[in-house]
Amino acid sequence: MKQERRARQHAAIRDEIKDTARAHMARDGAAALSLRAVASEMGLSSAAIYYYYANRDALITALIVDAYRGLGASLRAEGERLAGADVAERLLATMRAYRAWAVAHPAEYALLFGTPIPGYVGPADVTAPEARATLAVFGELFGVAAAQGRLDAGLDRQPVPASIAEHAATWIHDTGQQIPLSVLIATLRCWAIGHGLVGLELDSHLQPIIGDAAALYEHEARALLRGLGVLR
Numbered sequence: 001m002k003q004e005r006r007a008r009q010h011a012a013i014r015d016e017i018k019d020t021a022r023a024h025m026a027r028d029g030a031a032a033l034s035l036r037a038v039a040s041e042m043g044l045s046s047a048a049i050y051y052y053y054a055n056r057d058a059l060i061t062a063l064i065v066d067a068y069r070g071l072g073a074s075l076r077a078e079g080e081r082l083a084g085a086d087v088a089e090r091l092l093a094t095m096r097a098y099r100a101w102a103v104a105h106p107a108e109y110a111l112l113f114g115t116p117i118p119g120y121v122g123p124a125d126v127t128a129p130e131a132r133a134t135l136a137v138f139g140e141l142f143g144v145a146a147a148q149g150r151l152d153a154g155l156d157r158q159p160v161p162a163s164i165a166e167h168a169a170t171w172i173h174d175t176g177q178q179i180p181l182s183v184l185i186a187t188l189r190c191w192a193i194g195h196g197l198v199g200l201e202l203d204s205h206l207q208p209i210i211g212d213a214a215a216l217y218e219h220e221a222r223a224l225l226r227g228l229g230v231l232r
Helices: 002-028 035-042 056-081 087-104 106-113 124-147 162-175 181-202 213-227
Strands: none
Touching: 002 035, 002 056, 002 106, 035 056, 056 087, 056 106, 056 124, 087 106, 087 124, 087 181, 087 213, 106 181, 124 181, 162 181, 181 213
16 A cells, blocks of 8 residues: 555656646756756755656656547547547547647647757657657548548559658658558648648737638648548
8 A cells, every 4th residue: 555655656756747847848848847946936955856756867758658548648639539420520629639738838838849958859669659640640641531441642643753752661661650641641741731830820920920720720731631532
């Protein structure tokens, strides 16, 4: 019982450290994140916080894993909510969920896809599987569209360069993915459009030009899916 209570207390303090770190990131940016500053705000000694996270990089990695899982859970929940709907509607809803999560969690989104943090090198064996699991939500839906004969990535008319096809084939093999090249390209195209628009919106580049960033995102999401043959 004592060990279980101690483990719960340890996990609760780790969660509090992460919550405090997220608040610091939202205020000062991820590059300014400091274990000492987090410890000070929580009333912990500088030495005590290292009992929970070995260093700043370990804390950043934990925040990245949480962010990927939070984003992935949001995408999956939306796809599952519309499990019986047409795949085009499920993809649209999932793309909307991507933007909604980013707008609601701008600091965490920036941690995943923003400017690299000076001095931080994420452990690929920890973060890469989380990133793949998140984007796999789109890949699975495009896979459904492909199985229904409703995905046209244009590769018959304009094949990708051999260097890309070869590298993608190696990546698919090495990661154990079961994904046709057309589905991979569609997923990357979807991510590129979504991420590009969201990034510009979060940095307030779009609003002065078009005003309604949400409406533009919806318009481009639909245009993307029409271009891929999914939305009719």
